[in-house]
Amino acid sequence: MSISIVKTVMFIASLWxxxxxxAQAPDKFPSxxxxxxxxxxxxxxxxxxxxWIADFLRERWKVPVLVDNKPGAGxxxxxxxxxxxxxxxxxxxxxxxxxxxxxxYFQTVSYDPSKDFTYLFQTLVSxxxxxxxxxxxxxxxxxxxxxxxxxxxxxxxxxxxxNGGTHISTQAAFRAAGIQATYVPYKGGADAMNGLLxxxxxxxxxxxxxxxxxxxxxxxxAESGPDKIPEYPRVPTYKELNFPISVPIFYGVxxxxxxxxxxxxxxxxxxxxxxxxxxxxxxxNKLKGSIAYQGHAEFTASVTxxxxxxxxxxxxIGLKKD
Numbered sequence: 001m002s003i004s005i006v007k008t009v010m011f012i013a014s015l016w017x018x019x020x021x022x023a024q025a026p027d028k029f030p031s032x033x034x035x036x037x038x039x040x041x042x043x044x045x046x047x048x049x050x051x052w053i054a055d056f057l058r059e060r061w062k063v064p065v066l067v068d069n070k071p072g073a074g075x076x077x078x079x080x081x082x083x084x085x086x087x088x089x090x091x092x093x094x095x096x097x098x099x100x101x102x103x104x105y106f107q108t109v110s111y112d113p114s115k116d117f118t119y120l121f122q123t124l125v126s127x128x129x130x131x132x133x134x135x136x137x138x139x140x141x142x143x144x145x146x147x148x149x150x151x152x153x154x155x156x157x158x159x160x161x162x163n164g165g166t167h168i169s170t171q172a173a174f175r176a177a178g179i180q181a182t183y184v185p186y187k188g189g190a191d192a193m194n195g196l197l198x199x200x201x202x203x204x205x206x207x208x209x210x211x212x213x214x215x216x217x218x219x220x221x222a223e224s225g226p227d228k229i230p231e232y233p234r235v236p237t238y239k240e241l242n243f244p245i246s247v248p249i250f251y252g253v254x255x256x257x258x259x260x261x262x263x264x265x266x267x268x269x270x271x272x273x274x275x276x277x278x279x280x281x282x283x284x285n286k287l288k289g290s291i292a293y294q295g296h297a298e299f300t301a302s303v304t305x306x307x308x309x310x311x312x313x314x315x316x317i318g319l320k321k322d
Contacts, residue, residue, distance in 0.1 A: 029088070032063060033064040036050050036068070037082055038071075039072075039074075041189075042069055044206075048286075049123070053274065056277070061270070074103045074107070074164050074167075076109045078093055078094075088259070089259055091255070092254060092255045092267075094251065095250075097247055097249050098161040098166075099164075100307065101303060101306040105310060106320075117255065117257055118300075119252065119296065120255055120264060120267045120296055121293065121295055122250050122294040125225070126207045126249045127223055127227075127289055128160070129209060129221070129229065129232075131209055131218045141221040145173075145179060148179045155182065155203065156201040157170070157182070157202060158192045158203075159192065160192060162185040169244070176244050189206040193208050207249070213232075222235060222237065223237045223238065225248050225249055226246040226248060230290075247306075250303075251289070253271070272293065
């Protein structure tokens with residue numbers, strides 16, 4: 001074989017290898033549709049915040065960004081779907097307190113919060129107070145609990161997420177006070193709010209309170225988290241009331257375990273810019289929360305830390321898995 005033929009063959013082989021490598025190389029993230037799974041029904045605080053994030057990312061990345069609502073089982077169904085998703089950054093989910101730090105201790109789930117997720121970032125912490133209708137005879141949390149203790153199982157109440165953080169902390173408070181109350185499960189905060197306004201339940205712990213509080217149709221009795229609601233400084237917190245648990249309610253975004261470092265970096269860069277925008281500040285104000293950005297490393301440490309803390313506290317107050 002002549003030298004010229006050998007060179008030609010080598011050139012063709014090199015060209016083929018280069019072309020094949022180019023064809024097999026993944027496109028730079030993001031280059032196609034992104035899906036944000038939300039474990040709650042449309043209309044609630046988690047859904048509203050996720051749709052705002054989707055709009056921001058759609059404009060920033062110039063790709064479709066969809067919100068896929070998968071409500072049920074305290075958002076653990078959505079978390080299970082996320083754990084099984086391909087870890088390429090194109091499928092993520094709203095990360096909230098309940099399914100990632102509390103619910104696995106009370107129900108059988110298909111995932112391990114400490115191993116099966118990539119905690120990308122936290123955006124805010126949300127107020128989730130306990131409230132009643134404005135025409136309720138109970139003016140304070142003490143009055144409500146006193147009545148409930150004197151009337152076993154006659155207090156019908158709910159939360160936005162069954163077996164979630166506020167469910168557990170409120171149940172713990174009732175148990176510590178010797179109260180027997182009837183918990184009524186709903187698919188999400190919006191449905192539970194309809195239940196309260198319709199008279200099916202008498203008390204609710206949820207993030208969907210702002211428009212109803214502004215309209216005067218509900219009365220806030222206590223904030224389930226450890227921090228005060230700025231607009232309602234007279235409303236006591238579970239921490240101030242010395243209830244057994246006061247769980248901070250966080251909102252963030254998580255992906256499946258094993259996401260590439262460069263994809264995590266892209267998500268973090270977008271989130272860091274997003275939380276600085278006036279529009280995001282308006283959203284947080286609407287949700288009566290506080291901006292609390294944490295990047296990948298800090299958010300991972302925070303979520304896994306709360307998860308371990310719940311594992312220690314829950315048995316101490318005598319609560320058990322269903």
